[in-house]
Amino acid sequence: MADGPQIVRTLALAIDSRLEEVLLVSLAVRGICRYTLKDDEVPGQMELSVVEAVNNAIKHAYAGQAGNEVRVTVVLYGDHIVFGVSDSGRAMSTANQPDPKIDPGDRNSLPESGMGLFIIRSAMDQVDYRSEGGWNTLTMTKYFHNHL
Amino acid sequence: MEMKTWKADDVFVVQPLVKRIDSATATDFKATMIDYINAGNMRIVLNLSNVEFIDSTGLGMIISTLKSLGRDGIMTICCLSDIVKSLFSLTRMNRLFEITPSVEEAIMKAQGQPDHG
Numbered sequence: 001m002a003d004g005p006q007i008v009r010t011l012a013l014a015i016d017s018r019l020e021e022v023l024l025v026s027l028a029v030r031g032i033c034r035y036t037l038k039d040d041e042v043p044g045q046m047e048l049s050v051v052e053a054v055n056n057a058i059k060h061a062y063a064g065q066a067g068n069e070v071r072v073t074v075v076l077y078g079d080h081i082v083f084g085v086s087d088s089g090r091a092m093s094t095a096n097q098p099d100p101k102i103d104p105g106d107r108n109s110l111p112e113s114g115m116g117l118f119i120i121r122s123a124m125d126q127v128d129y130r131s132e133g134g135w136n137t138l139t140m141t142k143y144f145h146n147h148l
Numbered sequence: 149m150e151m152k153t154w155k156a157d158d159v160f161v162v163q164p165l166v167k168r169i170d171s172a173t174a175t176d177f178k179a180t181m182i183d184y185i186n187a188g189n190m191r192i193v194l195n196l197s198n199v200e201f202i203d204s205t206g207l208g209m210i211i212s213t214l215k216s217l218g219r220d221g222i223m224t225i226c227c228l229s230d231i232v233k234s235l236f237s238l239t240r241m242n243r244l245f246e247i248t249p250s251v252e253e254a255i256m257k258a259q260g261q262p263d264h265g
Contacts, residue, residue, distance in 0.1 A: 019170075022170065026170075026201065044231030044234045045231075045238065051201075051203050052203060055204075058171075102243075107214060108215060111211070112212050113204070113208050115204040115207065118239065119235070122238045123234075
């Protein structure tokens with residue numbers, strides 16, 4: 001049996017459930033991704049995905065209430081990176097929500113919200129959501145392929 | 149939200165002087181843009197040269213601004229960072245907005261002038 005991928009580095013962060021705090025996670029993820037990848041576009045997409053996941057936890061799981069914990073983990077393997085965003089609030093019911101319909105010809109039909117998960121699904125290679133032990137975790141995986 | 153603004157004939161150029169338009173700042177951004185529209189500015193260039201990061205909430209407020217302009221209004225966008233460009237392409241909003249590399253081109257588009265060359 002082949003060995004699994006070797007864990008290179010792990011980082012765990014926690015912020016209070018306030019939108020002003022999301023900046024801290026954003027900057028940490030940006031630093032890690034830019035250090036790891038030479039590609040210009042992919043680090044930005046990963047930063048954006050993690051920010052969207054943390055925003056969702058604050059706005060939906062905790063209904064925008066401060067004083068709750070949002071946990072973020074970053075696990076860096078040789079050929080991929082895994083981000084986990086966890087909350088202990090209300091479980092997401094929109095995990096399987098359809099992608100927003102975008103018709104450039106009809107301004108009034110354009111979505112002004114609900115694009116977070118769509119962005120995450122578009123940017124990441126694998127997205128998984130599960131609730132366990134009172135915590136809901138969105139796990140997002142990106143393979144490096146040719147981005148190293 | 150702190151913005152630098154100026155007029156190029158009938159085009160109103162808006163340059164946010166912030167690094168991020170995100171969940172924490174998007175409401176402030178929208179309120180400022182609505183004030184500009186209510187003041188009669190219907191041809192707007194949004195110069196994002198200072199903005200390093202926009203999330204989906206910030207994008208939603210930009211879309212909302214476009215809707216507030218109505219059928220006759222025009223908004224062009226210029227000077228996107230790589231990550232902001234990425235947001236527009238991931239959400240396919242690059243098909244909706246006229247996006248140019250320079251503010252000069254964005255002003256021409258907002259004036260309804262065709263491309264050179």
